[in-house]
Amino acid sequence: MVTTQERVGAEPDFALNPSGQFGVYVHVPFCASRCGYCDFNTYTPGELGGATPAGWLEALRSELALASQRLPGPTVDTVFVGGGTPSMLGGDGLAEVLDAVRSEFTLAPDAEVTTEANPESTSPGFFTRLRTAGYTRVSLGMQSVAPTVLRLLDRVHSPGRALDAAREAQDAGFEHVNLDLIYGSPGESDDDLHRSVDAAIGAGVDHLSAYALVVEDGTALARRVRRGEVAAPDEDVLARRYELLDTWLADAGFTWYEVSNWSKPGGECRHNLGYWNGGQWWGAGPGAHGFVGATRWWNVKHPNTYAALAEKRELPIADFEVLAPRDRHVEDVLLQIRLRSGLPTSLLDADEQARAESAVAAGLLVHDGHNLVLTDRGRLLADGVVRDLLAD
Known part of the structure; x- marks a missing residue:
């Protein structure tokens, strides 16, 4: 970073x-x-x-x-x-x-x-x-x-x-x-x-x-x-x-x-x-976040600082980071598991797929074709499901 x-x-x-x-x-x-x-x-x-x-x-x-x-x-x-x-x-x-x-x-x-x-x-x-x-x-x-x-x-x-x-x-x-x-x-x-x-x-x-x-x-x-x-x-x-x-x-x-x-x-x-779903976007305005390719950035927060940089024709970026493959993987799991369409099992490695089967057995996930979808109970515990899937 x-x-x-x-x-x-x-x-x-x-x-x-x-x-x-x-x-x-x-x-x-x-x-x-x-x-x-x-x-x-x-x-x-x-x-x-x-x-x-x-x-x-x-x-x-x-x-x-x-x-x-x-x-x-x-x-x-x-x-x-x-x-x-x-x-x-x-x-x-x-x-x-x-x-x-x-x-x-x-x-x-x-x-x-x-x-x-x-x-x-x-x-x-x-x-x-x-x-x-x-x-x-x-x-x-x-x-x-x-x-x-x-x-x-x-x-x-x-x-x-x-x-x-x-x-x-x-x-x-x-x-x-x-x-x-x-x-x-x-x-x-x-x-x-x-x-x-x-x-x-x-x-x-x-x-x-x-x-x-x-x-x-x-x-x-x-x-x-x-x-x-x-x-x-x-x-x-x-x-x-x-x-x-x-x-x-x-x-x-x-x-x-x-x-x-x-x-x-x-x-x-x-x-x-x-x-x-891992799309890209430009975030414009004070404090806005953007994501392109593997890069995330965020703008300066106060409107006065934002305007001062714009006046100098500088991008108003406060900071940025390039996501490593593991970081991107974590985000994909964290976000897509929350969707009704579910998380493709192909995104998970062998250990994560094994842990996913444990979540299925516990009634937190169900298989829907090639995807894993949260059950009603799983939605209440979504953060915990993600932690368990990604556990090292």
């Missing part, structure tokens, strides 16, 4: 693998306020030190231009604009982001183009503008319909706003709309989760993501847990909630295709499937 201090004047070797999916991820670092559980690279107005969305967009254009000079013209299969709160840019701002990508890369005719959005910063006109610009998919942060859960998570939207936003997106012509749920918050009941899942299903979306609450170090929630103000999530409760929501979603016609993601047929997020 090249350290950040050694990086000055150094760049990764962007040796693009010509096969497989290629995507572009754009990180928007702006948020109106910080949610207590969030540890993403985001900045509220008071933390920006003069950085502005206009300055960020100009720096983004510079980075994308440099990216296109270093890559041999890959066709972009997917674009994902995440954050932060991309919808704070408004419909016109997000249209400019997509135009910046298009100006440097060729998008496939059927490219999936997604943006995340906070329900409070959307409107019918916002979604109409996105569709006109070329976006094909929207992912909305819902979390819960229980007011107590939203308050604990420091979410500012009202319980019903995410559902209204999902319907507005569909009315504007979006076939693919995702709602994000978070389960296992202290004080949440099974009924709270059931009402949230029912409401999300009732909104007519074709994709749902559901994540167990994780208390990340350095967050406001972690400090509250440490002071004893709220209880830490209970692992047994998290497991039961996962089983419940999986049952409710299956009954409504949703199928899990990744441990934390369910969709109607054809509603899978192709960009995220690219990550899980």
